[in-house]
Every structure is written in structure tokens, then in C-alpha cells.
Amino acid sequence: MIVRIMGEGQVELADSHFTELNKLDDELLAEMQSGDEEGFRRTLGALLEAVRRMGTPLPDDSLEPSELILPSPDASLEDVREMLSDDGLIPEV
Secondary structure: OOOEEEOOOOEEEOOHHHHHHHHHHHHHHHHHHOOOOHHHHHHHHHHHHHHHHHHOOOOOOOOOOOOEEEOOOOHHHHHHHHOOEEEEEEOOO
């Protein structure tokens, strides 16, 4: 799956990594619902770092369609709330 982190670029992720990413996504969703800004910041950073660590970066000049778009590390709780679906940021794979 091709994933874009806003403001950073794209990475390709194997479907096998989505179990771990969905756990972080569930944490992020719970923190957003409770208004836990500190937890939200920490978990968003962990989620994006996991995507960077597990993904293979695509070249900067690559124009692949992104199947998943994640917020930038400095996105606000409100910005991310607008990006959510019923399942969070990351769909069940």
C-alpha cells in the first residue's frame, strides 16, 4: 500500500505491518475522543515513526496515487479529527 505523510512524501508498506499500525491508530482515536492532547501528540509521533521505519520510501519524483494519507507530525488534534473515518486514520486491511 502506498502511504503519504503530509509534507514528507510517500512510502510503500506491506499489508503485514497494518496490525501494528492499527493498534497505534486505535490509541490515537481514543486519545482524540478523550481530548488527551499529550497522548495524542505522543501516539501520532509513534504512528508516523512506525510508518517511516517499516515503509520503503518512494523517490521524490514518484507520482504514485496514495491509498492512505496521514497527517503531518505538527497537525493539530482538530486537523486530524477532520481526517478521521469511523475506523480512525488507518483502514482495517
